[in-house]
Amino acid sequence: MGNNAANVSTGKPMVTGAVFTAPLGTALPTDATTALSSAFECLGHVSEDGLANANELDISEIKAWGGLTVYRSLNGLSDNFTLKLIESENVEVLKRVYGENNVTVDDQTGVTKITVKADDPEERVWVFEIALRGNKKKRIVIADGAVTSREEITYNDSDAIAYGITVSAYPNSDGATHDEYLAAQ
Helix, strand or coil: CCCCHHHCCCCEECCCCCEEEEECCCCCCCCCCCCCCCCCEECCCECCCCCEEEEEEEEEEEECCCCCEEEEEEEEEEEEEEEEECCCCCHHHHHHHHCHHHEEECCCCCCEEECCCCCCCCEEEEEEEEEEHHHEEEEEEEEEEEEEEECCCCCCCCCCCCEEEEEEECCCCCCCCCEEEEECC
């Protein structure tokens, strides 16, 4: 089979949302098109940088006397997704960035309080939904992921307040860190 330009695409957010999260143990989607359950919350707009996935293998090289590489051994896999959430007044965004128990909203005054402290990362289900060329859809499903890094936040006149985060995917019982589904339409 030769080259096929129809297989080239860009990745845009779905108009219905691109970043969703749910409590750990929520039933996982198993295709690209079935609607997500009501347990999933949309985290709103992401910066124009989009979503990046660093899926890095840790490999050791074994060399023989004389310098030839005779074997490469897999030591591990690191699977991280980075993005910047720009709906800075979205309470669900704040809960994912700082932790569920560190964000409260006073029902009477409507005031949101964010307590910033060092808590263990909260593990959750994460789903990223991407629109491809030709109305095709891609869905990335992380069964167990946690925010393991927060970037510097900038407050100025010209840029959106953005919460840059890294979501680290943990392996399931089969060793898979995430699944990807592509739909034909």
